[in-house]
Amino acid sequence: MNKADILGHLRAAKAAHINWVQRAKLLISGFDVNEESIPVNSTECKFGKWFYSDGQILNAIRNNPADSMQNIEQLHFQLHDIYLNIFKIYYDTEKKGFFSKLFGSKKKVSESESAMAAQYFEQMEEISKKLIEEINMLEKRISVISDSEIEELV
DSSP, X not given: OOHHHHHHXXXXXXXXXXXXXHHHHHHHTTOXXXXXXXXXXXXXXXXXXXXXXXXGGGGGOXXXXXXXXXXXXXXXXXXXXXXXXXXXHHBXXXXXXXXXXXXXXXOOOOHHHHXXXXXXXXXXXXXXXXXXXXXXXXXXXXXXXXXXXXXXXX
């Protein structure tokens, strides 16, 4: 894997994160969103899958402060923790049978629940902005490292 590959994967992971947040926004805006398209578990979303596999190589990059990846991980956890609250508002979290999985299990949401979900989403947006800032800084740090130095890491 070379620098272009690493940057490409990082940018794809960032785009996947942005799409995940947008699907949550669609959900609270009243659109019918399949619950599997917005994973609750932080290791099941596309960003999390990248972070816990190919993303771990970034811990070894010389000019990447040790707390950078920890900050990204913590922000990512926070996003999923907040989203769990939204998920509980919109989806039936009881044990699902075959037919409820087949036909969906989205709940009727009251106005007060909808307002609460909107507040949770505002928190998600703030944390998402911080996460994207951290990713952008990481991208800049990777960009200034020579190709040969990156190739030594992989």
